[in-house]
Amino acid sequence: MVSPVGAFAAPVITDAAGLGVLVAALGVDGRRVIGPVCRDGAVVYEPVTKLSDLPLGVIDEQDAGVYRLKKTGDSRYFAHAVGPQSWKRYLFPPRQSLWSARRRGKGFEIVKDTPAPAPEYVFLGVRACELAAINIHDRVFDNGDFADPGYLARRGRALIVAVNCTRAGGSCFCASMNCGPRAEQGYDLALTEIVGDGGLRILIETGSERGAAIMAGFEAPLADKSDLAAARDAVRIAEEGMGRKMSQGARKALGKSLDDPRWDEIAMRCLSCANCTLVCPTCFCTSTKDLTSLDGKTAERQRVWDSCFTLDFSYIHGGSIRRGTAARYRQWITHKLVHWHEQFGMSGCTGCGRCITWCPVGIDITQEARVITESFVKGG
Template identity: 50%
Template sequence: MSPHIGTSVTLDIGGLEALFRALIEDGRELVGPTVQDDAIVLTRIRGVADLPRGVGDEQAPGHYRLRRRSDQALFGFAVPQHSFKQELLVPRTELVQIRRSKTGLVVTEPPRPDRRVAFIGVRACEIAAIRVQDVVLRDGPYADADYASRRAQIFVVAVNCSDPSGTCFCASMGTGPRAEAGFDLAVTELLEPEHLFVVEIGSSAGATMLEKVSSCATTEAETSAAELVVANTRERMGRTVDTTDIRNLLVENLEHPRWDDVADRCLACANCTLACPTCFCTSTEDSTSLDGDDATRTRRWDSCFTMDFAYLHGGGVRPTVRGRYRQWMTHKLATWHDQFGSSGCVGCGRCITWCPVGIDITEEVAAIRREPGASRKAQ
């Protein structure tokens, strides 16, 4: 029976390797997790041998370490250091080139990217983050052409999480740990009694790819085992956050003393925004050749934590760290709903892990919730 959307098949490691080969033969570059410089990063991979076999991670506020697992799991870790955002909203890209000629100015837009990519090991929170960026950068009245072009060419192999980190809270945000949609194939890794991969088919492209791979029908026992993996993960989240009426909670507490407390600790280094899979702030730079005949406008990642990002004529509108952290957190968790109809946070926990001083966004929400309106009481 041919694979079709909504059904599952089971692969062994050889079958997973065959799937990767089929993707490469289909003209796709594989981008997935591998170990580099004592971290799990997303980069170009060639196959199963490049995956972090038997490697797990430890994540806590301001803390990240790899650890050796007692098994040979290929996806036995939480989210990698970076997100797939770097592949879609790339850190730096040319927007336009202007050249002066004898007949006048010649304006040239760079060619649209032509790069067919398969994302390997995309977690449910990452899929949610891509969906958020789709709304911001692709689906509005003024689509970002570079993002839209890259987005249209990706094939998504999701992985349902089995080992949440100490900073994960996707269950609280309703974005995981199971991938519900937005994938071509979704893998759940089973380690006992055999090392197998239950693969759910999410698109016709996914079904077509699996037709090229030898697979077995998923048994009821394998289906139950896969469901248990996700259920156990949900119970072992490292963090939780109460999202009840969170928009109004934050918007109505803009003068809460907790903002002063967090400002005393925050370095305004922008690590949280650069690690975040949904932050989309960018700036533009203009450069000119020494002879003045060529000029290039380039877009690069920026952050609402930098002083210049909020600069208007006459000065910055958020000169204090307090103001910049408050802007980031209230936008992410509150006013993002007003702009885009969802939260801007997917609960991946990167902002907690990669904060040098260990600021925990879930604890900041909890602190305000414990004593809302504290600033008004003090007046």
């Protein structure tokens, strides 16, 4: 049966073979499908052309400073949680050319390259916490006078196929940030894997006209009430499986605890390595680098990801204003959980847990927020 297409299409139910058909359909008309694949012991986001590229039956064991992939007999393709990469790698690349110049006589001329058109990405397997992160970047980069045209072009063309989580990663706490584990909006299509006696079934929901256009050529039966209930139950398992949560009141407590002794204690462990900011899907600080060819004939200015954990990041005339690690960690967490609200009207953290997993010494944002919040409450 062909699913009806109205404002959006009604939810349909399919199986692994149907998922394979969908993956192939996503990649037509020049679209570049990017999705989860296993590489170098991690699930990363890379080009996907067929179902077998996806990490079938792979789960990740995650904890503070711990990440391991494990192959199981699980029939799900999306049983893993988020890995070290996020979609910002594609929407807001780590290195972008701002302008270049070439020598001309005794002077130079600016090269006006016509930027290549933004690729038409399909992001396959976007989790609810990642949708929330993209929503945050929309707020950051679509901001009137200082809008980022490159981001907006890539974002505008990107098609988003969300996946509702049916298993919580060990570091996840999106439920306590109201960012997951179910994708509520901002997707073109959303998938939920349901494992039952009959094997894997996949609920496909449509969230936009673009998603409906993809589903117009997709043959699958309409989902019934029991399918919808099974999908809800599967996502509830992920929600109930989260072992971490952000403390209520952390925003107020952190903002009023700038002299808490805990900052110095964290600094004894923190390496200022910047891993937490590089894996974070919402961190967006950059710096510029000037590159000159060895023969001196060409030069280029690039915008590159930077981090508030580097000494140079807060360099102003006369030196860095955040020389110590305590000040840098405090800046990072208070920006995320306190000042981001004032700047962008929302939290800068979606509860994805990456900064916990990929911190080499296992510093946990939920634990640090809890310790300082409890100390604030006791002191207040």
